[in-house]
Amino acid sequence: SYTIAAGVEEAGGEAVLYPHAGDDYDEMERLLVEAADDCDLVLSSGSTSASAVDVIYRVIEDEGELLLHGVSVKPGKPMLIGRLDDSAYVGLPGYPVSALTIFRTFVAPAIRSAAGRPEPRTATVDGRMAVQERYSEGRLRLMPVGLLADGAGDTLVYPVYKGSGATTSLVEADGVVEVDADTEYLAEGET
Numbered sequence: 001s002y003t004i005a006a007g008v009e010e011a012g013g014e015a016v017l018y019p020h021a022g023d024d025y026d027e028m029e030r031l032l033v034e035a036a037d038d039c040d041l042v043l044s045s046g047s048t049s050a051s052a053v054d055v056i057y058r059v060i061e062d063e064g065e066l067l068l069h070g071v072s073v074k075p076g077k078p079m080l081i082g083r084l085d086d087s088a089y090v091g092l093p094g095y096p097v098s099a100l101t102i103f104r105t106f107v108a109p110a111i112r113s114a115a116g117r118p119e120p121r122t123a124t125v126d127g128r129m130a131v132q133e134r135y136s137e138g139r140l141r142l143m144p145v146g147l148l149a150d151g152a153g154d155t156l157v158y159p160v161y162k163g164s165g166a167t168t169s170l171v172e173a174d175g176v177v178e179v180d181a182d183t184e185y186l187a188e189g190e191t
Helices: 002-011 023-038 054-063 096-115
Strands: 039-043 065-069 080-084 087-092 141-148 154-158 175-177
Touching: 002 039, 023 039, 023 054, 023 080, 023 087, 039 096, 054 065, 054 080, 054 087, 087 096, 087 141, 096 141
Parallel strands: 039 087
Antiparallel strands: 065 080, 080 087, 141 154, 141 175
């Protein structure tokens, strides 16, 4: 919550934190309705999958309108988008790497746009894969990577993703490689 709140502030928004609701439908409903009364955009994290204990999508369906449940992105598939009264709603996945990836990719640009702030400057770096990386899940992969210079001064790119719960994936990353959904693997040495 503190990291997402800092991201909201950095993007030009004003973050308001609410207590943790757990997987309690009534408490989620109470907090989300309160947040929708107070805020233009309501963000939550967790309870976004479709399992029996993940109920937030039902709260959104009952109290507003659920527009989207799931995106074809890894990490971050169980994202929610909806409306609560006059407020926009985004449900971030519960795993930290998934939540931060979805926030950075979809939410922060929308906040910056609404606040009239430009996108931050980024750099594109050409490099070669240091190792082969298999991937065949049929969705866009936003793969955290590290960069190293080899003996010839060329840039080597290596995956640092350790799972959606391991924030060290982001700490150790120098950037992100977008791997298309139809890519089965990246070969060692591939640009």
